[in-house]
Amino acid sequence: MAQQINLLTPILLAPKRYFSALTLVQATGLLCLAGLAAALWLQQRDRSAEAQHQAVLAQYATERQQLTVARANLPAPLDAATVQQQLLPLAAGNADRRALLQVLGADAAGQRHSDLLALIARTLPEPAWLSELRYAPGRVELVGGTLDTAMLRPWLARLAVHPLLAGQQLSALRVERLGAPGTETGGNPLLSRDSPLVSTGLPVWAFRVVSAPAHAASAATGGAR
Structure with a gap:
């Protein structure tokens, strides 16, 4: 008996190989x-x-x-105390300059150096002269000579009552005769023995007056001559 075979049956087909x-x-x-x-x-x-x-x-x-x-x-580090010591002179110098600027910048009448010079020039007696004038706020120093010592105290009294020198007292006064024994050997003569006045034979007296105690420094910082 004849039998029919289906060739498309899956079992009869060759299997597909995906990973050949x-x-x-x-x-x-x-x-x-x-x-x-x-x-x-x-x-x-x-x-x-x-x-x-x-x-x-x-x-x-x-x-x-x-x-x-x-x-x-780099420079070596400075010690704080050393820096402070270096700043002290600078601070003192600034303070002196500030005080000097205040003095130079004063515009009020009777507060300028020129006013003091004009006052002394007007009141200075004829037999007297000045060789040195030093001025700082609160201090005046006059050094000079005279042929008559009797006129010194009236002249100084006249200066003391002037408003320009208000609050100052011309108390320290030193007078010595030029060429007198003992003055040339002194430690600090007011006038030099080489002065031409020595040869004139006139009685010349040197004087120094300040508005501060005699032990104060003779050179005031920022003074005007």
């Missing part, structure tokens, strides 16, 4: 190529990073060397 040997070889080749490309890219990145790292290290070494040289060239 060729496919596996091709996939393996692609993976190897991709891995090789990735390895080359990573190697290039690593070399670039290493080069940048070496450049940074070289720059760091250069800057560190420059810093070492700069620190070696």
Whole structure:
């Protein structure tokens, strides 16, 4: 008896092979190529990073060397007490200049050096003269000579009552005769023995008057002559 066979029956068909040997070889080749490309890219990145790292290290070494040289060239640190001692003369000088500017900048009548000079020039007696005038705020020093000592005290009294010398007392007075015994051997004669007045034979008296105690310094800071 004849039997019919269906050739399209799945059991009779050849099975499909999804992972054949060729496919596996091709996939393996692609993976190897991709891995090789990735390895080359990573190697290039690593070399670039290493080069940048070496450049940074070289720059760091250069800057560190420059810093070492700069620190070696720095001056030695100063002690605070030493700096304070150095600032004291500067502060004192600034104070003196400030006081001098205040004196020079005074515009009120009777407060300028020219007013004092004019007062002394008007009141100075004829037999007397001045060889030195020193003035500072609160202190006046006059050094000169005279042929008549009797006129000194009236003249000084006239100066003392003037408003320009208000608050000052011309108390310290020293008088010595030029050429008298003992004056030339003194420690600080008012007039030199080499003065031409010695040869005239006139009775010349040297005087010095200040508006401060005699032990005060004879040279006032910022004084005007």
